[in-house]
Amino acid sequence: MSIKLQDVNYIYGIGTGQEIHALKNINLEINNGEFIGLAGHTGSGKSTLVQLLNGLMRASSGVIYYNGQNIYDKLYNMHSLRSKVGLVFQYPEHQLFETTVINDVQFGPKNLGLPQLEMELRSFQALKMVGIGDELLDVSPFTLSGGQKRRVAIAGILAMQPEVLVLDEPVAGLDPAGRDEILGLLKKLHSENNITIILVSHSMDDIAKYVNRMLVMNKGEIVLDGNPAKVFQFEKELERIGLGIPQAVKVCHQLREAGAYITGEPITAEDCAEAIYQWLKV
Amino acid sequence: MRPFIKAENVVHEYSRRDEEGNVTDINRALDGVDIEVTAGDFVAVLGANGSGKSTFAKHLNALLVPTEGTLYVDGKDTSDHNNDLKIRQTAGMVFQNPDNQIISNIVEEDVGFGPENIGVPTEEIWRRVEESLKNVEMYEYRKQSPNHLSGGQKQRVAIAGIMAMKPNCIILDEPTAMLDPEGRKSVIKTVRELNKKENITIILITHYMEEVTAADYVYVMGSGQIKMRGTPRQIFARSEELTKYKLTIPEVTKIALELIKKGIQIPKDILYVEELTNALLKLKMHQ
Numbered sequence: 399m400s401i402k403l404q405d406v407n408y409i410y411g412i413g414t415g416q417e418i419h420a421l422k423n424i425n426l427e428i429n430n431g432e433f434i435g436l437a438g439h440t441g442s443g444k445s446t447l448v449q450l451l452n453g454l455m456r457a458s459s460g461v462i463y464y465n466g467q468n469i470y471d472k473l474y475n476m477h478s479l480r481s482k483v484g485l486v487f488q489y490p491e492h493q494l495f496e497t498t499v500i501n502d503v504q505f506g507p508k509n510l511g512l513p514q515l516e517m518e519l520r521s522f523q524a525l526k527m528v529g530i531g532d533e534l535l536d537v538s539p540f541t542l543s544g545g546q547k548r549r550v551a552i553a554g555i556l557a558m559q560p561e562v563l564v565l566d567e568p569v570a571g572l573d574p575a576g577r578d579e580i581l582g583l584l585k586k587l588h589s590e591n592n593i594t595i596i597l598v599s600h601s602m603d604d605i606a607k608y609v610n611r612m613l614v615m616n617k618g619e620i621v622l623d624g625n626p627a628k629v630f631q632f633e634k635e636l637e638r639i640g641l642g643i644p645q646a647v648k649v650c651h652q653l654r655e656a657g658a659y660i661t662g663e664p665i666t667a668e669d670c671a672e673a674i675y676q677w678l679k680v
Numbered sequence: 681m682r683p684f685i686k687a688e689n690v691v692h693e694y695s696r697r698d699e700e701g702n703v704t705d706i707n708r709a710l711d712g713v714d715i716e717v718t719a720g721d722f723v724a725v726l727g728a729n730g731s732g733k734s735t736f737a738k739h740l741n742a743l744l745v746p747t748e749g750t751l752y753v754d755g756k757d758t759s760d761h762n763n764d765l766k767i768r769q770t771a772g773m774v775f776q777n778p779d780n781q782i783i784s785n786i787v788e789e790d791v792g793f794g795p796e797n798i799g800v801p802t803e804e805i806w807r808r809v810e811e812s813l814k815n816v817e818m819y820e821y822r823k824q825s826p827n828h829l830s831g832g833q834k835q836r837v838a839i840a841g842i843m844a845m846k847p848n849c850i851i852l853d854e855p856t857a858m859l860d861p862e863g864r865k866s867v868i869k870t871v872r873e874l875n876k877k878e879n880i881t882i883i884l885i886t887h888y889m890e891e892v893t894a895a896d897y898v899y900v901m902g903s904g905q906i907k908m909r910g911t912p913r914q915i916f917a918r919s920e921e922l923t924k925y926k927l928t929i930p931e932v933t934k935i936a937l938e939l940i941k942k943g944i945q946i947p948k949d950i951l952y953v954e955e956l957t958n959a960l961l962k963l964k965m966h967q
Contacts, residue, residue, distance in 0.1 A: 439860040440830055544729040571776070571857045573728040573887045575926030600860040603931060640862035645931035645953055652957040658964070667931050671938030678944060678964060 406460035435605035438615035452483035484560030490551035545576035627663035646670035691748035711904035724892035727901035728926035772842030778834030812843035832863025
């Protein structure tokens with residue numbers, strides 16, 4: 399699996415006199431097995447970008463290649479692209495609609511035209527992957543907790559067996575335990591099921607600990623690209639575009655500015671405490 | 681002094697009914713809540729999803745009334761429907777989704793909607809609209825359509841709409857859940873300023889730990905009950921208990937606790953980055 403964007407532009411409202419240039423000359427390559435965090439404040443273009451990835455919207459100019467094939471080619475099978483690149487929208491639990499959990503998860507595979515048996519098998523597997531037990535298969539999705547509902551919604555996408563899972567703000571509105579639950583699930587899907595994950599969020603604290611590559615967008619452009627430790631070195635730049643950095647990184651930066659010798663770029667509280675401990679010991 | 685809000689053993693049950701109207705299921709969302717809030721306080725209510733905090737918030741301006749127990753807002757019993765209008769004027773509510781609470785095509789008309797409905801004379805409405813938009817730093821947007829505002833700006837307009845009704849208290853139910861960091865900061869800053877400068881009582885419901893560090897007092901809810909109460913420092917020093925209620929502590933407090941575990945002697949109720957770095961630098965100097 400690979401996705402390649404070449405000189406991609408997206409302009410809302412072309413010809414209306416109120417054009418908004420949402421994406422400007424994006425060049426980007428997403429490789430198999432990556433866990434990407436896509437950050438940027440509201441209106442930076444990140445939601446526009448992810449909707450181009452599975453062909454929901456068409457770039458105003460530029461080309462997108464999926465596994466080397468131009469997805470705008472006349473003969474390209476857009477339908478199969480949409481099952482390969484699964485998109486989980488913000489507040490996906492608002493899209494639950496069926497009477498039982500299992501029916502809701504089966505809706506996607508059913509629309510792929512799969513045989514009954516295959517459809518059921520995939521749905522059971524998907525629910526197992528997100529940790530929804532058999533006892534919940536026949537209950538109404540509306541009786542579940544917020545975190546459970548969201549996991550059922552994600553299972554609905556997983557049942558399509560995507561190669562890439564794109565999630566737009568998957569932890570918005572959840573309490574800390576719910577946040578850890580969803581992010582832990584994504585980590586597991588990435589490591590155990592080898593799914594490439596693109597996590598869209600404006601909370602640095604949430605994504606920094608999980609992803610191995612961060613993309614930061616501002617005004618329709620990708621301004622920073624690299625592993626979290628590298629991206630967080632640009633503290634001033636991140637703050638200027640309204641994002642900020644995790645508190646652990648901030649603590650280390652401040653100590654270093656005051657002359658402390660702290661090695662590495664710790665992101666979690668534990669690593670940060672260890673780095674400080676090493677410095678205090680000397 | 682009489683407390684501005686006084687909840688005595690408040691219970692709220694949501695009951696589900698079948699087609700004949702018989703109760704089939706009862707969900708006890710609030711289970712004996714006791715709270716007293718002094719006028720002018722900044723109070724935060726923390727709680728996991730489903731802990732009952734939104735149900736409690738809706739009691740504070742009589743959108744819901746207790747199944748058992750009593751709740752007084754500004755000395756008025758919320759169960760008495762004759763008090764509804766007075767209570768809603770004195771305690772205004774801001775909800776999570778900014779798009780669900782804005783109704784006009786122009787910012788200043790939206791802010792004027794509240795006072796207009798309670799029969800404020802026209803000139804007074806315009807005076808209040810101006811004042812409250814200035815208070816939330818949205819005055820320069822007064823002629824614009826709310827559609828073009830960011831989430832944080834919309835929430836501030838919603839707050840201005842409440843302010844224009846001259847309430848003594850504003851209840852905010854997860855006002856920042858849908859906002860980006862910049863929007864979150866601007867809303868919290870606005871709320872703090874209204875508390876300090878205008879002496880408005882604030883009840884902030886949230887599960888972002890960083891937002892409650894500035895509160896005078898924090899209540900933690902779990903399974904419809906108040907499980908913990910105290911100042912932010914007292915609450916965050918009890919991290920194990922918080923985890924039990926599906927909450928957490930700010931990252932910087934976590935770092936401090938990790939260091940204490942390793943034998944470093946720093947206070948265990950640290951809430952701010954500067955506080956931690958200053959304590960550490962001081963420690964290093966004395967080594």
